Amino acid sequence: MLDIQLLRHDLAAVASRLALRGFTLDIEKFAQLEAGRKQIQTRTQELQARRNATSKQIGAAKAKGEDTAAIMAEVATLGDELKQLENKLEQVQHELNAFLSVIPNTPHASVPHGKSEADNVEMRKVGTPPKLDFEVKDHVSIGEGLGGLDFETAAKISGARFSLLKGPLARLHRALAQFMLDMHTEQHGYTETYVPYLVNADSMRGTGQLPKFEEDLFRVPRVMGEEGEINFYLIPTAEVPVTNMVRDEIVPLEKLPLKFVAHTPCFRSEAGSYGRDTRGMIRQHQFDKVELVQIIHPEKSYEGLEELLGHAEVILQKLGLPYRVVKLCTGDMGFSAAMTYDIEVWLPAQNTYREISSCSNFEAFQARRMQARFRNAQGKPELLHTLNGSGLAVGRTLVAILENYQQADGSVVVPEVLRSYMGGMEIIKAS
RNA sequence: GGAGAGGUGGCAGAGUGGUCGAAUGUACCUGACUCGAAAUCAGGCGUAGGUGUAUGCCUACCGUGGGUUCGAAUCCCACCCUCUCCGCCA
Numbered sequence: 001m002l003d004i005q006l007l008r009h010d011l012a013a014v015a016s017r018l019a020l021r022g023f024t025l026d027i028e029k030f031a032q033l034e035a036g037r038k039q040i041q042t043r044t045q046e047l048q049a050r051r052n053a054t055s056k057q058i059g060a061a062k063a064k065g066e067d068t069a070a071i072m073a074e075v076a077t078l079g080d081e082l083k084q085l086e087n088k089l090e091q092v093q094h095e096l097n098a099f100l101s102v103i104p105n106t107p108h109a110s111v112p113h114g115k116s117e118a119d120n121v122e123m124r125k126v127g128t129p130p131k132l133d134f135e136v137k138d139h140v141s142i143g144e145g146l147g148g149l150d151f152e153t154a155a156k157i158s159g160a161r162f163s164l165l166k167g168p169l170a171r172l173h174r175a176l177a178q179f180m181l182d183m184h185t186e187q188h189g190y191t192e193t194y195v196p197y198l199v200n201a202d203s204m205r206g207t208g209q210l211p212k213f214e215e216d217l218f219r220v221p222r223v224m225g226e227e228g229e230i231n232f233y234l235i236p237t238a239e240v241p242v243t244n245m246v247r248d249e250i251v252p253l254e255k256l257p258l259k260f261v262a263h264t265p266c267f268r269s270e271a272g273s274y275g276r277d278t279r280g281m282i283r284q285h286q287f288d289k290v291e292l293v294q295i296i297h298p299e300k301s302y303e304g305l306e307e308l309l310g311h312a313e314v315i316l317q318k319l320g321l322p323y324r325v326v327k328l329c330t331g332d333m334g335f336s337a338a339m340t341y342d343i344e345v346w347l348p349a350q351n352t353y354r355e356i357s358s359c360s361n362f363e364a365f366q367a368r369r370m371q372a373r374f375r376n377a378q379g380k381p382e383l384l385h386t387l388n389g390s391g392l393a394v395g396r397t398l399v400a401i402l403e404n405y406q407q408a409d410g411s412v413v414v415p416e417v418l419r420s421y422m423g424g425m426e427i428i429k430a431s
Numbered sequence: 432g433g434a435g436a437g438g439u440g441g442c443a444g445a446g447u448g449g450u451c452g453a454a455u456g457u458a459c460c461u462g463a464c465u466c467g468a469a470a471u472c473a474g475g476c477g478u479a480g481g482u483g484u485a486u487g488c489c490u491a492c493c494g495u496g497g498g499u500u501c502g503a504a505u506c507c508c509a510c511c512c513u514c515u516c517c518g519c520c521a
Contacts, residue, residue, distance in 0.1 A: 041481060045490045052490090055502040059449030068501085075501045230511090250441075371478095375441085379459070381478075 001368045002103055004096075008034065017106040020113055020330040025103065033099060037092045044085040051078050101205070102212050105365040107330045108302075108339040114329025120342070121329065126313065127322030129346045134408040138349030139399040140280045143169060145410045146430050149281075160278070161270060161285045163395075168428045172401070172414070173288070175421035177263045177394050180290040180315055184391055188311045190261035190292060195241035197264060198232040203244040206370040208336035208362075209236060215271045218285075234267035238291035239388045246295050247370035250381050256374060257304060258295035261391070263288065281395050282354065288394035294387040295372065298364065301385035302339075305361040309341050312357045312391040318417045321400050322346040324353050338363040343392070345400040356396045359389030 007014055007030060015025040054075040061068045112121045143149025148169030154162040165173055184190040198220060204210040209217060210233075218234040235241055242260050251258065266289050277283035292311060296304045309325065316323045328340040337360040344353035364383040367373070373381040405413040411429040414422055 038481080041490085045481065048491085049489055051501075056450060058501055062449075072501050079501080252441095379476085 001100055001365060002106065003364075003368065004100060007100075014106060018104065020111075021104060021107055021333060022115065022331050023104050026099075030099065033092060033096045037089070037096055040085060040089045040092055044082070044089050047078055047082045047085060051075060051082060054078075098211070101369075104335045105333075105338050105362065107333060108361070108363075111333070111339055112327060112329045113331075115331040116329075117332050119329040120326040120332055123325040123327055123341070125322075125324040126317065127320070127346070129322050129348065130404055132348060132406070136348045136403075137406060137410070138280065139347075139402040142402045142406050142410065142412060146412065146428055148428075158285075161283065163281050163284060167431060168422070168425065169398070169402075171422060172418070172428070173394060173398050175418045176397050176401075177288060177290055178421050179318075179418055180391060180394070181261060181263055183315060183318070184261040184290070184292060184311060187314070188259075188292075190259045190311075193242060193245075193260045193262045195238060195245075195262050195264065197235050197241075197267075199235055199241055199244070201231060201233065203240055203247065204233050206244050206247050206372075207240050207366050208369065209233075209240065212335065216269055218267045218269055235264060236268045237266050237289060237388075237390075238262040238264040239293060242291060242293040243295070243366060243372075243386050243388065244370060246367075246372040246384065249372060251295065251372070251374045251384065253297075253374055253376065256295065256297050256384075257300065258293075260293045260295075261290060262293075263290045263394075265289075281399050284395060287396075290391050290394060292359075292387075292389050292391040296385050296387060297374070298383070298385045301361050301363060301387060304385075304387050305339065305341070305359060308387055308389050308391075309343070309359045312343055312359060312389050315392050315397075316343065316345060316356070319397070319401065319415045321397075321404055323356070334358075334360065336360075336362050336365050338365065341389075345396065346404065347400060348403045348406075354396070356400065357390040357392045360387065362386045362388075 002014065011025075011027055011030065015027055018025050054071060058068050058071055058075070061071065112119065114120065137145070140149065140151070143165075144151075146167075146169060148165055148167045150164045150166065151162075154164040157164070181192060185192050201210055204217070217236060220232040220234060222230045222232050241264075242262050245260070246258070266287055268285060270283060270285060273283060281287070292308055294304050294308055313323070313325070323343055323345045326342050326344060328337075328342060333340050340358060340360040342355050343357035343359070345356040346352075347354050363385050366386045367383040372384045372386070374384050376382045401415060402412055405415065407413065407427075409429075411427050413427050414425055419426060
């Protein structure tokens with residue numbers, strides 16, 4: 001959510017910044033909603049003030065035992081208009097709120113301008129793609145060849161876009177998550193958290209998934225009450241429950257920054273991605289991810305973003321996986337982000353880099369929706385900044401290991417840092 | 432699932448229809464006293480919004496949403512959450 005004061009005072013500037021990311025702000029609609037709101041609100045408050053004053057008179061008069069019939073008759077005439085105005089005001093405020101809540105964040109000034117993925121800017125390449133002097137297989141062939149990856153059974157149990165791991169590959173998956181958690185808690189200063197996987201609508205609104213992206217989520221109906229249904233939502237990322245820990249909270253200044261890490265499954269409906277990445281584990285309805293979240297002082301958030309990005313990169317470095325970092329352009333950034341770096345890992349079978357982590361600064365965009373604040377040096381509540389990034393997507397990391405560490409005979413070498421998590425196993429062979 | 436208690440300001444905790452946005456304590460800020468601090472004393476101290484050049488004035492907010500009333504923290508209804516006991520249970 002953008003600051004409504006900013007829109008009131010500098011509408012044109014906000015509109016032009018949003019235009020950079022391909023979003024057209026309906027200036028006229030905003031002006032019209034605002035004008036309506038102002039007029040109705042002023043009139044409503046006038047009437048309320050009059051009603052309150054008169055009611056007080058009645059109270060005072062009654063206390064003295066005077067007759068109040070005349071004043072009561074007078075105030076009674078206010079009732080209808082006031083009720084109407086109050087309803088109107090509520091309606092226009094709802095409209096205004098709905099209007100605001102689908103406006104994306106404004107990009108940071110340093111974000112490169114562009115329309116799509118093609119305009120993202122490569123920051124650096126780290127590591128060298130392995131030279132494989134044999135016919136390179138993709139992770140599906142490798143995994144199935146090892147007898148540890150089974151899409152058919154997953155499809156029988158659930159359907160398309162699910163996978164099933166067995167034996168050493170299932171263990172490798174677990175090893176990866178453990179390794180990442182250990183790195184972030186022991187080396188990078190994050191507090192490990194275990195969080196709910198089903199969250200309420202307020203939490204989804206807080207981080208920006210709702211109201212605009214409901215079709216990307218799995219909704220779990222909970223109660224059908226008189227007021228309508230109450231839903232749970234399956235988390236599409238641990239960002240949602242972890243960031244919402246500070247929703248409606250005022251965090252003491254000295255506790256900042258809060259740094260949390262969580263390993264959770266993520267559930268995405270992948271509506272609108274029909275036909276994309278249908279083969280393999282790249283795009284699934286369910287996948288595991290280790291997520292880093294920082295709740296941070298506004299002046300420190302860009303520093304924090306670089307740091308968080310570095311924490312994610314270390315994982316790839318330790319695993320010996322080649323990757324590159326790209327800075328997303330204005331047109332490719334997510335709804336809530338002010339700046340985003342993607343980390344892309346090298347996948348030999350695709351002969352390209354594929355996204356394995358996304359690290360963003362949301363500035364106060366999420367915090368404003370969540371009313372997540374801290375008490376500043378003057379003792380006044382002020383909005384926090386929020387950051388998050390994958391550190392890393394576990395399934396895609398598994399894919400990268402299978403492909404980068406594959407051998408001519410179809411076996412896969414276990415990266416050294418994972419061996420202690422694998423009971424000392426150095427190589428995964430077909431059973 | 433059954434029975435009961437409760438949700439009020441940063442925290443604790445009064446308040447059962449009329450100057451209650453809310454006593455009191457505590458925390459915090461300012462001043463006095465002090466070489467300085469503690470203690471003491473005096474004053475200040477919620478959030479959001481509207482409006483005005485301005486001291487300011489006004490509105491809303493006592494879990495959430497409805498309702499009754501001239502007037503609701505206070506009465507009524509529904510829901511959410513927390514706690515205690517019983518039952519069931521990974």
